[in-house]
Amino acid sequence: MVSLMLDERSKQILYAIIESYIDKPEPVGSRFVTKKYPFGFSSATIRNIMADLEEFGFLSQPHTSAGRIPTDKGYRFYVDSISGTDINKGFVRERMDKASYLHYDDSLGDMVCQFTKKLGRIKNDMNAMFSEVINTLSSMSNYVSVALPPKTEKTTFNRIDLIRYKDNKAVAILLTNEGVIKNKVLKIDASLAQEDINSIADYLNSEYAGHTLDEIRGSLVKRMKQEKLLWDEVIAKAIKICEQALLFTSEDIFVSGLYDVINLPDFSNILRIKQIAKAIKDKHLILRLLDEFSDAEGVQVLIGSEHHYEELNGLSVVASPYKEGDRPMGVIALIGPTRMNYPKAIYMVDRIAKCISKTLSD
Amino acid sequence: MVSLMLDERSKQILYAIIESYIDKPEPVGSRFVTKKYPFGFSSATIRNIMADLEEFGFLSQPHTSAGRIPTDKGYRFYVDSISGTDINKGFVRERMDKASYLHYDDSLGDMVCQFTKKLGRIKNDMNAMFSEVINTLSSMSNYVSVALPPKTEKTTFNRIDLIRYKDNKAVAILLTNEGVIKNKVLKIDASLAQEDINSIADYLNSEYAGHTLDEIRGSLVKRMKQEKLLWDEVIAKAIKICEQALLFTSEDIFVSGLYDVINLPDFSNILRIKQIAKAIKDKHLILRLLDEFSDAEGVQVLIGSEHHYEELNGLSVVASPYKEGDRPMGVIALIGPTRMNYPKAIYMVDRIAKCISKTLSD
DNA sequence: ATTAGCACTCTAAGCTTGAGAGTGCTAATA
């Protein structure tokens, strides 16, 4: 962990700079730090520390005589410090407040409460429910909110192909009635020949082709009870992929908050607006992105260029899956500029996701 | 009609200027006109005519030494010339082509055909159908497309209040389970006292309160047959309002095409982007606007400031209701900059609306 | 009625300039 490299003082100054920048997107100078966050050192000292932080790669300068702004690596360090702690404990809230004039108690708590109540009322109407989710998320955060609702109807499994690849890997290509929607690499036992793999695929195809996810699920549960020990791990994995893939199709991603996000100073550049507008328009892009989070545990954060989607360059994603019981059902996420209020975004996504999980599981 | 004031030559030049400007948003100079549209006159002559057209209010100059651009009044004249003719006849197509590099035969025809086929296939899924409608409209036009689908379920009629107003008018205030959604002035017989009107309202309330539109419709048809001659015109009107109002709620307006529209040069200004993004976000605004078209006949055009919605200033709307049989069911529309390819927009909205009407009526 | 010619106007882009902000480095200090 990188954090070991930084002493407490440097850390505090890094936080101060990041939070100042999140609050107001202007390069932070050493003199400003001494004034706004009186650590008790002169600007010269702060300057030295800032130079160190820049050497670590946590800060950068837009030009020689400007202050510093956080780099992706800086944000990553910051986010990791938060993620290491319990989201509901004081540390996250403290950071959240420091990064924004809006304080926690003023609004977030109330809104989450209201949201919870409302969700209970409309839990039977998935459409209404996810509209509510994205509206709440985007209006609370001013970022773009996205939700992948669970999709248990309509889409049917057509066939799966498994192709050996390298030593102990296989590519699974999944076809549904809506086309190829998943294309994933699995680890398999090195001893399996292509023939063996074929027979696994054949088995899955003969067993499940033409069925909807609901049906497949029903059958799955039954089978797993009956023949528990016979289940090969590869088959299990393949089925898991099918499951996940069948959950989502690009038709019904919920997206909201473009208007709010373009009012952020980060999007004063027209090209940036076009970029994010395009990303939202091409829903399959977001679909693929969020899909990667679908089997994760808890809130995940991708900063700036950490994801490999060029179209989303300079944007960060805070996402969390939600569940029905233990089964992952979908993902909600916030997409915003790299200069995001991460503590707030993480806090919100976490709470809302838990809220959805609870509602679904009852 | 204003058109009488213009001789044929001036008209042609006006068209040329408007179409040149629609094609490329740069002020049109006299020399440019002589080159691009060889009328056989020198630039000085064209200049004189352009000065006349400016006096009429059809053109204006951004500044003294610039060419001319059309005014709202100029566009209005242009649109009126088109609307006077049969949309499917050559004149509209000719104008459409002149105003755009994209020629009719290249794409529009094909797309409409494909659209028609697809619509037939998914006519039972309103959601899919209107998604298809707005996607087709916006991708064909590069403007923002909007659709108000018919809403026959869920929303129920709560009560109507009729309040006398001026000589022979009454305000109808309609309440549904989702709140006040219509507020319209009716003409009534001057001899009716407030009491009479109250009893009409009472009658409607007792008869229909709590019912959904579907139910109200059924009852309506029956009644109208039975007691045809007893029906008072005011009651008929009031019911008509209820009907229309119940058709739409802001929840399910379909909107698409923001990304396409912000790529138009008209939206190179960030404030303009924010404006249209906001208009789209505040769906109730569009709802109110389109609602005004719901009982019109055929394609309607509002140019620039002709509508009284400040938020939509500088935007034009081309809208058409669609029907099931004779009954208006909803509205589709294109929203774009004042510098719109009106012939194309009118043509498309007209065809798609007719297409929907046909599909619904079968 | 049309047109050639010309003086006039306005914009947009490029260039220069100076104030201001913030740095890095050095030498002095606790």
Next chain:
DNA sequence: TATTAGCACTCTCAAGCTTAGAGTGCTAAT
């Protein structure tokens, strides 16, 4: 040794100035 005062240096941004080019309106000629 850690900190700090002081200063020269760098870079940006806004303001002011200049100029080429586009397009006009008017006048006098056809």
